[in-house]
Amino acid sequence: MGYIKSKFPGVRYREHPTRKHGVKPDRYFFIRYKLNGKDKEEALGWASEGMTEAKASARLAELKEAKRTGKGAVTLAEQRAEADAARAARQEEEIEAARAGVTVAQAWERYYPLTKTNKAARTCAKEEQVWRLWISPVIGAKPLKDVAPIHLERIKRNVLDAGRAPRSAAYVLAVIRQLFNFARDHDLFSGTSPAAKVSAPKADNRRTRFLTAEEAEQLLTALKKRSLGVHDMALLSLYAGLRAGEVFSLAWPDVDFDCGVLTLRDTKSGKTRQVPMTDAVRAMLSERKPAANGNPLVFPSETGVKVGQISQTFTKVVSDLGLNDEIVDSRQKVVFHTLRHTFASWLVQNGVPLITVGRLLGHSTTAMTERYSHLAPDHFKQALDTLESHKKQATKKPGQLVQG
Structure with missing residues (x-):
């Protein structure tokens, strides 16, 4: 299957030995041009897929114009790469647009069923209560991207003002942190979790009671x-x-x-x-x-x-x-x-x-x-007594007796 020159300079094609496009053999088009002093040939596509001699000539003219003006791609490969990048950028924009509207409540609706699968029933019930009492009333309706550390500080304050222990407030923040991590892992949210900027309240929860x-x-x-x-x-x-x-x-x-x-x-x-x-x-x-x-x-x-x-x-x-x-x-x-x-x-x-x-x-x-x-x-008194005894021994005069 050899090359056949078209009526357009720089455009040629090959004919398929068996496949037809209409009554004529299907044709595969190429363009040929000079790039940096060397001959370069690139493939465009089949006539059965919509390519024609005129379209191939127009594409060649675009590349030549880009080379002359220094604007745009000067090869078909570069054009395709630019098209792929533009397509990827549009897809990312669409994803970001979708993310922008996801609320905390919508993220919870996806997070909680998985929690019930992976965690003990008692833990799930506790997390659901935390969501219902503390998280949802403050940030449930907010888009994930709009939740700021100040909102989590408000939740923390609500828990403490209600008389709950600091450890309870820390647990609420931990649930929020897990929720945002889940949202990020499932492409519902991008960026830094606001929970990373909110410190848990400190408290001494250590037990001091022991039995006689x-x-x-x-x-x-x-x-x-x-x-x-x-x-x-x-x-x-x-x-x-x-x-x-x-x-x-x-x-x-x-x-x-x-x-x-x-x-x-x-x-x-x-x-x-x-x-x-x-x-x-x-x-x-x-x-x-x-x-x-x-x-x-x-x-x-x-x-x-x-x-x-x-x-x-x-x-x-x-x-x-x-x-x-x-x-x-x-x-x-x-x-x-x-x-x-x-x-x-x-x-x-x-x-x-x-x-x-x-x-x-x-x-x-x-x-x-x-x-x-x-x-x-x-035990500590003995240690201090030992130190005091050493001090007395070091400071006594020769021949002096140390009293006590």
Whole structure:
């Protein structure tokens, strides 16, 4: 299939050997011209697709005019690239125009169904309540692009003014942050999330309440009468300092009776740690072992799988004992985590160094253990006495006796 010159200079074509366009063979058109002193040929298209000799000549004239004036593309490849770029720009403009109108409520309508798929029912219910009470009334009708940090500051203030804890306000901001991240990931929003410019209110939510030896004994006795399983979980947390999740995950292969050590895996800090067993813990686990029936979990649920949360039996027993009577501050209320806090508090009171306590608890930083420092006043007094004694020894005169 050779080239055939047309009646237009610089335009030629090839004829398809079999395919027809009307009564004539289909033709594929090319243009040929000089570019930077060299011959250049570019393809245009088939006659069956709308190309003609006249159109090909017109395109060639455009390129020559662009070369003469220095304006515009001087090759078909450049023209196509410019057309593709213009098309992409128009598409981006259309996307931006669509984004500009998306409201926070519309983003929520897409976000929340996925949340229900990927998160626990309790978490979803809590997020829905946060949306309904705090987020929607302030920014629900606003386009995502119009939400500014000042609007989120208003939401934060509304939560705090309603008497909610700073931690609640921080949770509301966290939901907003997740919503904007979702919108950005799904091309509903572009730019910086306004939540990135709003700081969460700070508050000391650390628990300070710990049980006395008498309260602990009363609690364990009452729990044992109501539920042996809850009693054993509580005893393990009280005398080994385990978090609830660590109790739920404890497996028999990680209970070493010979060495008297529990190995805790996949902990909150992400590290595996070992905790020694007290006599009470060893005795309790020894009694539970025969009933394992091949289940690797030390505390399986009734269906044999891992427990998800502490039974309400614990809360009811605490209430029956009156341990939370007349206590308003949530940090002072007895909950299951109080047992771990009691474990640490008792250790410090009995002179165990803070660094050792921190390692037993699996704290990732020493600052987390510092909350217990006030329970060891004698320890700090001894340190100051040592310093004072050193000062006296350094300043006394030869032959002088130091009094006291």
